[in-house]
Structure formats: C-alpha cells, structure tokens
Amino acid sequence: MPDQSLRAREYEGLMIAGEYAEGQLSPAVYELLGSARELNRKLQTDIAVVLIGSGTSAYAASCISHGADTVYVLDQPGLSPLSEEVHTELLHQLVLEAKPEILLLPSTIHSKSIAARLAARLNTGLTADCTELDIDLPSRVLLQIRPAREGALMATICCPEARPQMATVRPGAMSPCEPDPYRTGRIIHPQLQLPSVLRTSILEVIKSREAPGSAASGIIVAAGRGVCSKEGMELVRELAACLGAELGATRPVIDQGWLDYSRQIGLTGRNVSGRIYIAVGISGAVQHTVGIRRMDTVIAINRDRTAPILGLAAHGIVADLFEAVPLLIDQVRQNITVGR
Numbered sequence: 001m002p003d004q005s006l007r008a009r010e011y012e013g014l015m016i017a018g019e020y021a022e023g024q025l026s027p028a029v030y031e032l033l034g035s036a037r038e039l040n041r042k043l044q045t046d047i048a049v050v051l052i053g054s055g056t057s058a059y060a061a062s063c064i065s066h067g068a069d070t071v072y073v074l075d076q077p078g079l080s081p082l083s084e085e086v087h088t089e090l091l092h093q094l095v096l097e098a099k100p101e102i103l104l105l106p107s108t109i110h111s112k113s114i115a116a117r118l119a120a121r122l123n124t125g126l127t128a129d130c131t132e133l134d135i136d137l138p139s140r141v142l143l144q145i146r147p148a149r150e151g152a153l154m155a156t157i158c159c160p161e162a163r164p165q166m167a168t169v170r171p172g173a174m175s176p177c178e179p180d181p182y183r184t185g186r187i188i189h190p191q192l193q194l195p196s197v198l199r200t201s202i203l204e205v206i207k208s209r210e211a212p213g214s215a216a217s218g219i220i221v222a223a224g225r226g227v228c229s230k231e232g233m234e235l236v237r238e239l240a241a242c243l244g245a246e247l248g249a250t251r252p253v254i255d256q257g258w259l260d261y262s263r264q265i266g267l268t269g270r271n272v273s274g275r276i277y278i279a280v281g282i283s284g285a286v287q288h289t290v291g292i293r294r295m296d297t298v299i300a301i302n303r304d305r306t307a308p309i310l311g312l313a314a315h316g317i318v319a320d321l322f323e324a325v326p327l328l329i330d331q332v333r334q335n336i337t338v339g340r
C-alpha cells in the first residue's frame with residue numbers, strides 16, 4: 001500500500017469540472033466558483049475550472065471574473081455534444097497531471113455520471129449531491145455535507161486519505177459571487193489525448209420537453225398533490241403564466257406525469273432560489289422543503305391549517321385551491337390592467 005499521507009501531500013489546488021452543453025456553460029459552475037471562493041478563505045490555494053467543448057473559450061474570461069485563478073480550456077469542434085465517455089477520459093488525464101486536492105462537479109445528470117466514472121478510475125471517494133461544503137483545518141480535509149436518511153439528518157462525509165477529494169454539489173445550493181471584471185488569471189490549453197476507441201456514440205440529442213428555466217421575475221409557482229388532476233395543474237399553470245413565474249412541483253405531481261421531472265423541487269429534484277415561492281396544495285414534507293431553503297418568501301395555499309408548509313410560509317392562505325387560485329389570477333390580471 002502506498003503511504004496515503006505522502007500521496008495527499010502531492011495534491012494541491014481546487015478544481016471545478018465545468019459542465020458545458022448545447023453551447024451554454026451551466027450556471028452551476030458559477031455557484032461552484034462562489035463556494036470555492038468561500039472554501040479558499042481556509043485553503044488559500046489555486047482555483048481552477050476545466051472547460052471542455054466546442055466554443056468553451058468564450059467562457060474563460062467570465063470564469064476568471066467569477067473567481068477562477070486558472071482555466072483549462074479544451075475547445076475543439078469534436079468535443080460537442082457532451083460525451084460522458086470522452087469527458088471522463090480527458091478529465092482523468094488532466095487530474096493526473098494537475099493533481100488537485102479537491103475536485104468539484106455540479107450534481108447534474110451528466111456531471112454525476114462523469115464523477116462516478118472518474119472516482120472509480122482515480123480510486124478515490126465521491127460524495128454526491130452535497131448541499132454544503134467546508135474545510136477542516138489544519139488537515140485540509142473537505143467536509144462534504146448532504147441530507148441523509150431521507151432528509152431526516154445532515155451527514156458530514158469526508159475522504160481523509162485518497163486524493164482528489166471529490167464531490168458533486170446540487171445546483172442552487174450555493175451562491176455565485178459578484179463577478180469582478182478586473183480579476184486576472186491564467187488560461188491554459190492542455191494537450192490531452194482524445195480516446196481512440198469509444199464504446200458509445202451520440203446519434204441525436206433530444207431536448208427535455210420542459211427544460212428548467214429561471215424566470216426573470218424570480219417567482220416560482222409550485223404544484224403539489226393537492227392539485228388533484230391535470231385540470232388542477234392547468235389552474236396552477238395559469239397562475240404562473242400571469243405572474244411571469246417559473247413552474248415547479250413536488251414528487252407526486254411528477255410521478256403522475258403532470259409535469260416533466262426537470263420541474264421537481266426537493267431532495268431528489270433540484271434546489272431553487274429566488275424572490276417568491278408560491279406553494280399550491282403542497283404539505284411541506286422535508287424532502288420537498290430542503291429544495292426551497294434559498295427562496296426569500298414562501299406563500300402557501302392549503303386547505304389544512306395544520307400543514308407544515310404553513311409553518312414555514314411568510315403568508316399562508318388556508319383555503320381550497322380551486323377557489324383561491326382563480327381569485328388570485330383575477331387579482332393579478334386586474335392589477336396588471338390598472339398598472340397599464
């Protein structure tokens with residue numbers, strides 16, 4: 001067995017594997033950079049971002065302004081669309097060369113798959129879906145914090161010996177920092193070998209029926225099991241449309257097939273942030289509310305005054321949603337007309 005403490009000492013720096021798909025850098029990369037800057041108060045190290053894909057050069061400067069000291073850019077036409085097999089291979093080569101002590105990826109479908117393959121190749125640990133990160137000093141061990149036991153407790157997981165310490169972080173769990181256009185950093189174009197034989201090839205990329213967007217209004221209207229039916233869902237959709245809000249949902253709504261999985265909020269869905277969260281027919285189970293912790297104001301409509309969501313909400317409407325939501329829609333429309 002190699003001396004693991006010696007092995008750990010060879011590794012230095014924090015690396016973020018940036019996810020880039022369909023010509024866009026995932027906003028989660030900026031959140032990871034915000035988190036890395038926080039960790040760097042203790043680590044005092046180089047923060048690097050890896051950008052792989054055709055057209056990624058365009059994002060190098062914005063990564064630096066958001067906190068990266070180094071950006072590794074692999075910008076070639078053959079690197080898009082995103083292939084998990086190719087990305088794993090390139091990241092593996094880069095990690096062996098750069099030896100970061102910490103490697104972070106966003107908890108997205110692609111990056112989680114890449115992270116698992118990479119951790120297996122690197123023979124290191126991996127914690128998926130972290131919602132918080134911290135550093136233990138003086139050991140420089142990454143404290144990887146995530147909900148466990150169906151959300152009943154928060155577990156702190158660490159990987160004291162193997163390197164790099166790897167974690168995927170839930171989009172929406174961290175905040176990006178304000179960009180500084182005067183920050184400077186290094187842009188490196190590493191020479192890496194593309195795999196000569198691929199086991200998979202991408203024939204076609206089919207977009208999700210409802211890709212998650214971020215409403216400019218900062219408002220999310222979310223539907224729970226209380227909407228009861230597709231018709232109830234249409235009512236919630238109408239409220240969201242007249243508020244210029246994004247739609248979200250609890251797991252039972254997704255399981256019913258009333259909305260696409262990309263809209264699921266909570267432990268096994270996504271975390272959201274913004275100004276106002278309107279929960280319609282949602283009880284407020286912890287597996288759901290863990291995903292709305294970064295919403296500024298929660299408004300809940302529920303006919304059961306003992307529903308836990310009403311304890312969390314700044315404003316609660318105890319009413320049948322089939323009566324309350326049409327009234328709200330009328331009010332919003334009248335106010336828009338008066339405003340004009």
Ligand SMILES: Cc1cc2nc3c(=O)[nH]c(=O)nc-3n(C[C@H](O)[C@H](O)[C@H](O)COP(=O)(O)OP(=O)(O)OC[C@H]3O[C@@H](n4cnc5c(N)ncnc54)[C@H](O)[C@@H]3O)c2cc1C
Pocket residue numbers: 150223224225226227249250251252253264265266267268269270280281282283284285286287288301302303304307319320321322
């Ligand atoms: C490992 C694990 C992971 C999970 N991950 C997630 C996740 O990511 N996201 C998630 O959401 N859940 C998740 N769940 C499920 C979670 O535990 C809850 O079951 C779920 O959040 C409940 O959804 P709900 O509030 O829509 O339904 P319910 O709990 O059934 O609540 C429905 C609410 O609607 C109200 N209501 C009913 N009719 C009306 C009406 N006409 N007008 C007004 N109010 C009405 C009721 O009073 C009730 O409070 C997970 C569970 C497990 C075990």
